[in-house]
Structure formats: C-alpha cells, structure tokens
Amino acid sequence: MGTFVKILIVSILVAYLAFKWTAPRFDPESLKGSRVLVTGASTGIGEQMAYHYARFGAQIVITARREKVLQQVTEKCLSLGAQKALYIAADMASESDPDKVVDFALEKLGGLDYLVLNHIGPTPFAMWEGDMEHTRWLMKVNFFSYIQMAWRALPSLEQSEGSLVVVSSLLAKMTNPFTLPYSSTKFALNGFFGSLHHELAMKKSNVSISICTLGLIDTESAMDKVRGVTKIPAYPATEAALNIIIAGATRQLDLYYPWFTQVVHIMKELFPWATNYVIQNYSYNYNP
Ligand SMILES: *[C@@H]1O[C@H](CO)[C@@H](O)[C@H](O)[C@H]1NC(C)=O
Numbered sequence: 001m002g003t004f005v006k007i008l009i010v011s012i013l014v015a016y017l018a019f020k021w022t023a024p025r026f027d028p029e030s031l032k033g034s035r036v037l038v039t040g041a042s043t044g045i046g047e048q049m050a051y052h053y054a055r056f057g058a059q060i061v062i063t064a065r066r067e068k069v070l071q072q073v074t075e076k077c078l079s080l081g082a083q084k085a086l087y088i089a090a091d092m093a094s095e096s097d098p099d100k101v102v103d104f105a106l107e108k109l110g111g112l113d114y115l116v117l118n119h120i121g122p123t124p125f126a127m128w129e130g131d132m133e134h135t136r137w138l139m140k141v142n143f144f145s146y147i148q149m150a151w152r153a154l155p156s157l158e159q160s161e162g163s164l165v166v167v168s169s170l171l172a173k174m175t176n177p178f179t180l181p182y183s184s185t186k187f188a189l190n191g192f193f194g195s196l197h198h199e200l201a202m203k204k205s206n207v208s209i210s211i212c213t214l215g216l217i218d219t220e221s222a223m224d225k226v227r228g229v230t231k232i233p234a235y236p237a238t239e240a241a242l243n244i245i246i247a248g249a250t251r252q253l254d255l256y257y258p259w260f261t262q263v264v265h266i267m268k269e270l271f272p273w274a275t276n277y278v279i280q281n282y283s284y285n286y287n288p
C-alpha cells in the first residue's frame, strides 16, 4: 500500500474519532413530551421508532396505509409510556395525503418538534425491465411526499427549533443492481435534503436535518426480498431505529448505521473499480 494511501486512511480514522468524541451527548429527557410525527410506522424501522419514542415519553402521531395495524401500534405506544399516541391512515402516492397527515399532527399536537420521514413503497428486488409506471409511483411515495411534508411542517419546526429526520440508505450513496427505482428515490432524497440543509443554514433557520444512511436492516419486507440472494449481513431494526432517534435528538447531519456503511462508502469513492468488482461478482447470487 502506498504511503499516501496509508496516511489518508489514518487521517480519515483520526478525523472520524475526533468527530465522534465531540458529538453532543444524547439526553433521553429531551424527548419527554416532544411532539413527533413518524411515517411508515405500521411495521419495520418506523414501528420500532414509535416504540422508542413512546418509551422516552414523547407525544406521537404515526401514519401508514393500514388503519388496523396503526391502531395496534398506537395502543402499544400508550402502554409503553407515550404521553399521547394517535394515528392517521394515508396513501403517500396521493397528492393531498402528505399535507393532510402533517395538518393532522400539527392540530392534534399543537406543533411539531420532530418530523421523521421513513416510509417507502414496496418495490421488486429484480433487474429493471423498463417499468416506468412503477418507477413514477415509487418516486411519488419515496420522494415527492417527503419534500411535500417537510415543506408543510417547516414553519412549525422553525418555531420549535425542531428537527427533520430523513431515513435514507447506503443505496443513496452507491449504486447497486436489482434496486434501480429504489436507489433513484434515495439519491433524490439525499440530493434534496442535503441541499435544503445549506439553505436553512444560510437563512439562519435553526431546524436541524439528519440524513440516515442505513445498510441492510432485518425488517420482514427487506428480508423477504434478499433471502438467498445476497450474503450482505442484516442488522436489527430496533437498534437502527434507536440510532436514528439519537441522530435527530443530537442534531447530527449524517448517521451511518451500521457504522461500516461509512467505510463502504469511503472505499467506493477511493477504489471504485475494486468496489464494482465485488458488487458484480461477489455480493449476489445471480446466474443469467
Ligand atoms: C438551535 O436550537 C437548538 C435546539 O433548540 C438549541 O440548543 C440551539 O442553541 C439553537 N441554536 C441557535 C443558534 O439558536
């Protein structure tokens, strides 16, 4: 290995550790009574976030499509200690539902401290066969609804000096096969919210943005798709959820969970050829 590369890697590690060391400590008390809206909260990471916020004594509004499941999740939130837990069923592909959900939360909670955007639409794990209809639909669910809700909630978040939390993916930082529409929506999110972060800072608006880069998480929907197809390790949804909440509460711009997703991202930037080789030849069981 060249001296330059060694120095570079050591510098990156030192900078990373220094950054972690100076990161603000998480105070669970800060979430007591805080007003939170979590999307995609009927299952997976969103459901786990609802339970963590509940344990911290937050006031929660959750949303997803299935009313029955939302009702069960809110009941569990109340039993875990949420000061308030309410739900509203919504379809994020609709043009009006994203606004409707934010308005509901603002009215029921009297404002918002955290807007946690987490929902995704189901998408096949397969090579792209030109399905424009699905890609357009997924863009509405995974991207357009996010920016619509963020814009609607922004005045309230500015008042409360609140936080916008966006659940994204390693697939927003590096390209992979089999998830083209999904990856496109996540790249769009990172582009938009990374840019919005600059504009808010320049306007001296004290709303924090956290963009969460997740690796493979062991949710039912993710595991159903990749079982037998990939050797990439999956990490627990409940821990992912807690890390996302802490990133929001401590106003960090970037979260990487599990931690090595950051290393993978850096490796891809430094050694694109080797990374592509591994992706194409060793990451998936694929026989054309
Ligand atoms: C921004 O808001 C946070 C959370 O309320 C607060 O701790 C911080 O002091 C604020 N910063 C400025 C510059 O107002």
Ligand SMILES: *[C@@H]1O[C@H](CO)[C@@H](O)[C@H](O)[C@H]1NC(C)=O
Residues within 6 Å of the ligand: 277, 280, 281
């Ligand atoms: C790796 O993948 C590339 C592109 O699919 C292919 O050209 C190459 O032959 C593969 N190498 C091995 C060792 O399988």
